[in-house]
Amino acid sequence: MNDPKQPEREYFARIGEAGRRHSTRKPFSDEHCLQNLMNVAALMALLRPPPARMVEFGCGSGWLSLIFAERGYDILGVDISPEAIEMAERLKSERGLVNAEFRVADFEDVRLEAPADYGIFHDALHHAESPEAALRAACGAIVSGGFVACIEPGQGHSQSPGSRHAVQTYGVHEREMPPRTIIRHARAAGFRRFQVLPWPWYYLAAVYRPGYAKAVSTGDLRGRKLLALFRLVRWFFRTREQAMVVLWK
Numbered sequence: 001m002n003d004p005k006q007p008e009r010e011y012f013a014r015i016g017e018a019g020r021r022h023s024t025r026k027p028f029s030d031e032h033c034l035q036n037l038m039n040v041a042a043l044m045a046l047l048r049p050p051p052a053r054m055v056e057f058g059c060g061s062g063w064l065s066l067i068f069a070e071r072g073y074d075i076l077g078v079d080i081s082p083e084a085i086e087m088a089e090r091l092k093s094e095r096g097l098v099n100a101e102f103r104v105a106d107f108e109d110v111r112l113e114a115p116a117d118y119g120i121f122h123d124a125l126h127h128a129e130s131p132e133a134a135l136r137a138a139c140g141a142i143v144s145g146g147f148v149a150c151i152e153p154g155q156g157h158s159q160s161p162g163s164r165h166a167v168q169t170y171g172v173h174e175r176e177m178p179p180r181t182i183i184r185h186a187r188a189a190g191f192r193r194f195q196v197l198p199w200p201w202y203y204l205a206a207v208y209r210p211g212y213a214k215a216v217s218t219g220d221l222r223g224r225k226l227l228a229l230f231r232l233v234r235w236f237f238r239t240r241e242q243a244m245v246v247l248w249k
Helices: 006-014 016-024 033-046 063-071 082-095 131-140 161-170 179-189 200-207 210-214 218-235
Strands: 053-057 074-079 100-104 116-122 142-152 193-198 243-248
Touching (some): 006 016, 006 161, 033 063, 033 142, 033 243, 053 063, 053 131, 063 074, 063 100, 074 082, 082 100, 116 131, 131 142, 131 179, 131 243, 179 243, 193 200, 200 218
Parallel strands (some): 053 116, 116 142
Antiparallel strands (some): 142 243
Protein backbone atom coordinates (compact mmCIF):
# COMPACT_ATOMS: atom_id res chain seq x y z
CA MET A 1 0.00 0.00 0.00
CA ASN A 2 1.31 3.43 -0.86
CA ASP A 3 2.24 5.62 2.09
CA PRO A 4 0.42 8.98 1.71
CA LYS A 5 3.17 10.66 3.76
CA GLN A 6 6.02 9.48 1.54
CA PRO A 7 5.95 12.62 -0.67
CA GLU A 8 6.42 14.75 2.47
CA ARG A 9 9.37 12.57 3.52
CA GLU A 10 10.97 12.89 0.09
CA TYR A 11 10.21 16.56 -0.59
CA PHE A 12 13.57 18.03 0.41
CA ALA A 13 15.41 15.24 -1.39
CA ARG A 14 13.55 16.02 -4.60
CA ILE A 15 13.64 19.83 -4.79
CA GLY A 16 17.26 19.87 -5.94
CA GLU A 17 20.29 21.78 -4.73
CA ALA A 18 18.83 25.16 -5.63
CA GLY A 19 15.66 24.42 -3.67
CA ARG A 20 17.61 23.25 -0.62
CA ARG A 21 19.87 26.30 -0.78
CA HIS A 22 16.80 28.52 -0.88
CA SER A 23 15.37 26.75 2.16
CA THR A 24 18.52 27.06 4.26
CA ARG A 25 18.81 30.78 3.50
CA LYS A 26 15.32 31.65 4.70
CA PRO A 27 13.87 34.08 5.55
CA PHE A 28 16.07 36.30 3.37
CA SER A 29 16.04 34.08 0.30
CA ASP A 30 12.26 33.92 0.19
CA GLU A 31 9.88 36.14 -1.76
CA HIS A 32 7.84 36.40 1.46
CA CYS A 33 10.81 37.63 3.48
CA LEU A 34 8.98 40.59 5.03
CA GLN A 35 6.00 38.45 5.97
CA ASN A 36 8.25 35.87 7.63
CA LEU A 37 10.23 38.49 9.55
CA MET A 38 6.99 39.99 10.84
CA ASN A 39 5.87 36.52 11.94
CA VAL A 40 9.09 36.05 13.91
CA ALA A 41 8.70 39.39 15.69
CA ALA A 42 5.04 38.74 16.52
CA LEU A 43 5.76 35.26 17.86
CA MET A 44 8.54 36.57 20.07
CA ALA A 45 6.23 39.27 21.38
CA LEU A 46 3.83 36.56 22.60
CA LEU A 47 6.48 34.59 24.48
CA ARG A 48 8.00 35.29 27.84
CA PRO A 49 11.72 36.08 27.61
CA PRO A 50 14.08 33.09 27.67
CA PRO A 51 14.71 30.72 29.28
CA ALA A 52 11.79 28.68 27.99
CA ARG A 53 11.38 25.47 26.02
CA MET A 54 9.85 25.42 22.56
CA VAL A 55 9.05 22.89 19.87
CA GLU A 56 8.51 23.61 16.18
CA PHE A 57 6.38 21.10 14.32
CA GLY A 58 7.38 20.73 10.68
CA CYS A 59 10.59 22.75 11.02
CA GLY A 60 11.94 22.08 7.53
CA SER A 61 15.51 23.33 7.26
CA GLY A 62 15.30 24.72 10.78
CA TRP A 63 15.68 28.39 9.88
CA LEU A 64 12.89 29.53 12.23
CA SER A 65 13.93 27.25 15.10
CA LEU A 66 17.46 28.58 14.90
CA ILE A 67 16.30 32.19 15.14
CA PHE A 68 14.63 31.34 18.45
CA ALA A 69 17.74 29.47 19.56
CA GLU A 70 19.82 32.56 18.78
CA ARG A 71 17.45 34.51 21.04
CA GLY A 72 18.16 32.10 23.88
CA TYR A 73 15.24 29.67 23.82
CA ASP A 74 15.82 25.91 24.07
CA ILE A 75 14.09 24.53 21.00
CA LEU A 76 13.36 21.20 19.42
CA GLY A 77 12.54 21.09 15.71
CA VAL A 78 10.84 18.01 14.26
CA ASP A 79 10.27 17.17 10.63
CA ILE A 80 9.31 14.04 8.74
CA SER A 81 12.05 14.61 6.13
CA PRO A 82 15.54 13.25 6.93
CA GLU A 83 17.06 15.65 4.40
CA ALA A 84 15.40 18.61 6.14
CA ILE A 85 16.81 17.58 9.52
CA GLU A 86 20.24 17.07 7.96
CA MET A 87 20.14 20.66 6.68
CA ALA A 88 18.98 21.92 10.07
CA GLU A 89 21.81 20.14 11.85
CA ARG A 90 24.33 21.62 9.43
CA LEU A 91 23.03 25.15 10.00
CA LYS A 92 23.08 24.59 13.76
CA SER A 93 26.70 23.46 13.59
CA GLU A 94 27.72 26.40 11.41
CA ARG A 95 26.23 28.83 13.93
CA GLY A 96 27.71 27.10 16.94
CA LEU A 97 24.39 26.70 18.75
CA VAL A 98 23.96 24.17 21.54
CA ASN A 99 20.39 24.98 22.60
CA ALA A 100 18.71 23.64 19.45
CA GLU A 101 17.89 19.99 18.80
CA PHE A 102 16.46 18.45 15.64
CA ARG A 103 14.71 15.14 15.21
CA VAL A 104 13.30 13.16 12.29
CA ALA A 105 9.72 12.52 13.36
CA ASP A 106 6.15 12.63 12.09
CA PHE A 107 4.54 15.54 13.92
CA GLU A 108 1.21 13.72 13.87
CA ASP A 109 2.41 11.25 16.53
CA VAL A 110 5.56 12.78 18.02
CA ARG A 111 6.08 12.24 21.74
CA LEU A 112 8.43 14.35 23.85
CA GLU A 113 10.35 13.16 26.89
CA ALA A 114 9.49 16.42 28.67
CA PRO A 115 6.77 18.89 27.61
CA ALA A 116 7.67 22.28 26.17
CA ASP A 117 6.30 25.67 27.17
CA TYR A 118 5.36 26.67 23.63
CA GLY A 119 4.76 25.09 20.24
CA ILE A 120 4.79 26.49 16.71
CA PHE A 121 3.26 25.46 13.41
CA HIS A 122 4.65 27.92 10.87
CA ASP A 123 3.36 27.16 7.38
CA ALA A 124 3.38 23.45 8.26
CA LEU A 125 0.00 22.29 9.60
CA HIS A 126 -1.61 22.50 6.18
CA HIS A 127 0.79 19.76 5.01
CA ALA A 128 -0.51 17.26 7.60
CA GLU A 129 -2.27 14.08 6.54
CA SER A 130 -4.47 14.58 9.62
CA PRO A 131 -4.43 18.12 11.06
CA GLU A 132 -6.42 16.89 14.06
CA ALA A 133 -3.79 14.24 14.84
CA ALA A 134 -1.03 16.82 14.49
CA LEU A 135 -2.77 19.19 16.89
CA ARG A 136 -3.47 16.37 19.34
CA ALA A 137 0.25 15.53 19.36
CA ALA A 138 1.05 19.22 19.83
CA CYS A 139 -1.40 19.47 22.72
CA GLY A 140 0.34 16.56 24.40
CA ALA A 141 3.75 18.10 23.83
CA ILE A 142 3.25 21.30 25.83
CA VAL A 143 2.77 22.01 29.52
CA SER A 144 -0.58 22.79 31.09
CA GLY A 145 -1.22 26.47 30.46
CA GLY A 146 1.18 26.52 27.51
CA PHE A 147 0.14 27.46 24.00
CA VAL A 148 0.69 26.54 20.39
CA ALA A 149 0.84 29.31 17.78
CA CYS A 150 -0.29 28.50 14.24
CA ILE A 151 0.49 30.69 11.23
CA GLU A 152 -0.99 28.98 8.20
CA PRO A 153 -2.28 29.95 4.73
CA GLY A 154 -5.90 31.00 4.50
CA GLN A 155 -8.77 30.11 2.21
CA GLY A 156 -7.82 29.53 -1.42
CA HIS A 157 -4.25 28.44 -0.73
CA SER A 158 -4.66 25.00 -2.25
CA GLN A 159 -5.62 26.53 -5.60
CA SER A 160 -2.76 29.00 -5.83
CA PRO A 161 -0.25 28.40 -8.66
CA GLY A 162 2.54 27.52 -6.23
CA SER A 163 0.40 25.00 -4.37
CA ARG A 164 -0.86 23.36 -7.53
CA HIS A 165 2.71 23.05 -8.80
CA ALA A 166 3.84 21.46 -5.52
CA VAL A 167 1.01 18.94 -5.58
CA GLN A 168 1.50 18.03 -9.24
CA THR A 169 5.31 17.88 -9.05
CA TYR A 170 5.97 16.44 -5.60
CA GLY A 171 2.63 15.02 -4.47
CA VAL A 172 2.64 16.88 -1.14
CA HIS A 173 -0.46 18.02 0.75
CA GLU A 174 -1.61 21.60 0.24
CA ARG A 175 -4.76 22.03 2.32
CA GLU A 176 -7.05 24.94 3.08
CA MET A 177 -6.20 26.06 6.63
CA PRO A 178 -8.09 29.26 7.53
CA PRO A 179 -8.61 30.10 11.25
CA ARG A 180 -11.99 28.38 11.54
CA THR A 181 -10.50 25.11 10.27
CA ILE A 182 -7.60 25.27 12.73
CA ILE A 183 -10.00 25.98 15.58
CA ARG A 184 -12.30 23.09 14.65
CA HIS A 185 -9.41 20.62 14.66
CA ALA A 186 -7.93 22.17 17.81
CA ARG A 187 -11.14 21.71 19.78
CA ALA A 188 -11.31 18.07 18.77
CA ALA A 189 -7.63 17.69 19.74
CA GLY A 190 -8.17 18.90 23.30
CA PHE A 191 -7.27 22.58 23.33
CA ARG A 192 -9.41 24.56 25.77
CA ARG A 193 -9.44 28.04 24.27
CA PHE A 194 -8.14 29.99 21.31
CA GLN A 195 -7.50 33.48 20.03
CA VAL A 196 -7.40 34.67 16.44
CA LEU A 197 -4.90 37.50 15.93
CA PRO A 198 -4.30 39.51 12.76
CA TRP A 199 -1.62 38.16 10.50
CA PRO A 200 1.36 40.42 11.43
CA TRP A 201 1.90 41.31 7.79
CA TYR A 202 -1.43 43.15 7.70
CA TYR A 203 -0.10 45.69 10.19
CA LEU A 204 3.05 46.32 8.19
CA ALA A 205 1.22 46.47 4.88
CA ALA A 206 -1.50 48.75 6.23
CA VAL A 207 0.66 51.23 8.11
CA TYR A 208 4.16 51.18 6.62
CA ARG A 209 3.38 51.94 3.01
CA PRO A 210 5.54 53.61 0.37
CA GLY A 211 2.61 55.94 -0.30
CA TYR A 212 3.24 57.77 2.97
CA ALA A 213 6.44 59.15 1.56
CA LYS A 214 4.35 60.79 -1.17
CA ALA A 215 2.11 62.67 1.25
CA VAL A 216 2.25 66.33 0.25
CA SER A 217 0.52 67.82 3.30
CA THR A 218 -0.52 67.12 6.88
CA GLY A 219 -4.08 66.60 5.69
CA ASP A 220 -2.95 64.13 3.08
CA LEU A 221 -1.00 62.19 5.71
CA ARG A 222 -3.98 62.20 8.07
CA GLY A 223 -6.15 60.74 5.32
CA ARG A 224 -3.65 57.99 4.71
CA LYS A 225 -3.59 57.14 8.43
CA LEU A 226 -7.37 56.90 8.48
CA LEU A 227 -7.21 54.59 5.48
CA ALA A 228 -4.69 52.41 7.35
CA LEU A 229 -7.02 52.23 10.34
CA PHE A 230 -9.89 51.25 8.06
CA ARG A 231 -7.81 48.43 6.58
CA LEU A 232 -7.03 47.06 10.05
CA VAL A 233 -10.66 47.23 11.15
CA ARG A 234 -11.75 45.52 7.96
CA TRP A 235 -9.46 42.60 8.73
CA PHE A 236 -11.55 41.59 11.74
CA PHE A 237 -14.47 40.84 9.41
CA ARG A 238 -12.40 38.78 6.97
CA THR A 239 -12.61 35.37 8.64
CA ARG A 240 -11.39 33.53 5.57
CA GLU A 241 -8.05 35.28 5.54
CA GLN A 242 -4.67 34.24 6.88
CA ALA A 243 -4.17 34.88 10.59
CA MET A 244 -2.23 33.83 13.66
CA VAL A 245 -4.23 31.37 15.77
CA VAL A 246 -3.06 30.84 19.34
CA LEU A 247 -4.28 27.68 21.07
CA TRP A 248 -4.09 27.22 24.85
CA LYS A 249 -3.97 23.86 26.52
